[in-house]
Amino acid sequence: MKATMSCGYGAAVVHGALALLAGVVSVEAQQVIIGSGQTLTPTDLAAGVFEGQAFVLGPGTTFVVQSGGELRPGANPDLLGAAVSVEGGGVLRGGTHFVNVSIVLGDGSQVLGWGTTLGDGVTLSCEGASTDPYWGASGDAVVNMYAGYLDVFDGLAHDAVFNLYDGSGFTEARNIGNSVVNQCGGDGGYLARFEAGTRYRVSGGDRIDPLRLMPSSTATFYVREAAINGVPLDLTTGVPTIITQRFGTFTGTFVQNGTTFEADLSENELTATSFTGEIFSADATIEVVRPLGGDFNLDGAANGDDVMGFLFVQSKGVDCTDRNVDGNIDAFDTATLLNEF
Numbered sequence: 107m108k109a110t111m112s113c114g115y116g117a118a119v120v121h122g123a124l125a126l127l128a129g130v131v132s133v134e135a136q137q138v139i140i141g142s143g144q145t146l147t148p149t150d151l152a153a154g155v156f157e158g159q160a161f162v163l164g165p166g167t168t169f170v171v172q173s174g175g176e177l178r179p180g181a182n183p184d185l186l187g188a189a190v191s192v193e194g195g196g197v198l199r200g201g202t203h204f205v206n207v208s209i210v211l212g213d214g215s216q217v218l219g220w221g222t223t224l225g226d227g228v229t230l231s232c233e234g235a236s237t238d239p240y241w242g243a244s245g246d247a248v249v250n251m252y253a254g255y256l257d258v259f260d261g262l263a264h265d266a267v268f269n270l271y272d273g274s275g276f277t278e279a280r281n282i283g284n285s286v287v288n289q290c291g292g293d294g295g296y297l298a299r300f301e302a303g304t305r306y307r308v309s310g311g312d313r314i315d316p317l318r319l320m321p322s323s324t325a326t327f328y329v330r331e332a333a334i335n336g337v338p339l340d341l342t343t344g345v346p347t348i349i350t351q352r353f354g355t356f357t358g359t360f361v362q363n364g365t366t367f368e369a370d371l372s373e374n375e376l377t378a379t380s381f382t383g384e385i386f387s388a389d390a391t392i393e394v395v396r397p398l399g400g401d402f403n404l405d406g407a408a409n410g411d412d413v414m415g416f417l418f419v420q421s422k423g424v425d426c427t428d429r430n431v432d433g434n435i436d437a438f439d440t441a442t443l444l445n446e447f
Contacts, residue, residue, distance in 0.1 A: 142174030171196035211235035272424030291426030310362030310426040321389035332358030349392040364431035399446030
C-alpha cells in the first residue's frame with residue numbers, strides 16, 4: 107500500500123513537474139473539451155473522437171468538462187492513465203468504479219450518481235465539488251480533499267490514501283480499513299471509524315470528531331505541546347511518545363497551524379448505529395510526536411523537500427500553511443518555516 111506522508115505529497119507533485127520540464131517523461135499533451143450542452147459518452151471514448159476532436163485514450167490526454175458539459179464514462183471505465191478536469195458547473199457522472207485516471211473536481215463542479223468508487227491507479231483531487239453520497243476507495247487510490255466532503259460508505263474504503271486539507275473531511279466515514287488518512291488542516295469531518303491497519307496522522311486543523319480507533323489501528327498526533335488531564339507530556343523532539351492511558355482528557359496544540367484539540371480517551375465500544383461518542387480502543391496505538399523544526403512533510407528530516415512541499419500546499423491557499431498563526435497565508439509563513447531550520 108502506498109504510505110503517503112502527511113503533507114509530503116506536495117513535494118512529490120513538484121518533483122514530478124520538474125521531471126516533465128526536464129524531458130525525463132515525454133508524453134504529447136492534448137485536451138478534449140466538453141463544452142456547455144455537450145455530453146461525452148462511452149461510445150465516444152471507444153471511438154477516440156468527440157465533436158471533431160480526435161484523441162488517444164491514455165497518459166497525456168485531458169478531458170476538460172466545462173460549465174454545462176458532462177462526462178459520462180459508463181460502467182467501470184478504465185481511462186488508461188488519462189486525466190479529467192471538471193470545471194465549475196461541469197458534471198462527472200459517477201455511480202461507477204473508476205481505475206487508471208487522474209480526476210480534478212473544481213469548485214462548483216458536480217459528481218452525480220450514488221456509490222462512486224475509486225480503484226487502482228486513481229488520484230482524485232476535490233477542490234469544492236458537490237458529490238452524491240456513498241463513496242469508496244481501494245487499491246492504491248489517492249484522494250486529496252482541498253475543499254468539500256466525502257460520504258464514505260461502510261466497508262468501501264480500504265488500502266487507500268486520504269489527504270485532508272483546508273475545509274475538507276469526511277461525513278460518516280465508517281469502517282475504513284488498512285488505509286492512511288493524513289490531515290494537515292481544515293475540518294477533518296464527522297464520524298470516522300478506523301479499522302485494523304489504518305493510520306490517522308493529524309498535524310493541523312480540527313480533528314475528526316467523533317473519532318473511533320478500533321483494535322490494531324493507529325493515530326499519530328503531531329503537536330507543539332500536549333497534556334493528559336492537564337499534566338504536560340514530556341516530549342522529545344522527533345521521538346514518538348506512546349499513550350497507553352485510557353479514560354482521560356487528552357489536549358494539545360497541533361504543529362501546523364496552532365489549532366488546539368481535546369479528546370476523551372474512552373475505550374468503551376458503542377453500538378454500530380450510534381452517532382455520538384468516541385472510541386480509543388486499548389488495542390489501538392496512540393502516538394504523540396513533536397516534529398523537528400521545519401519538518402513540514404513530517405518525514406523526520408528538515409530539508410528542501412519540506413520547502414517544496416510547503417510551497418505546493420500553500421499555492422492551494424489551505425490553512426495548514428498559516429505557519430505563523432496570524433490568520434493569513436502569505437510569504438511570512440514561508441519565512442517562518444525557513445527560520446525553523
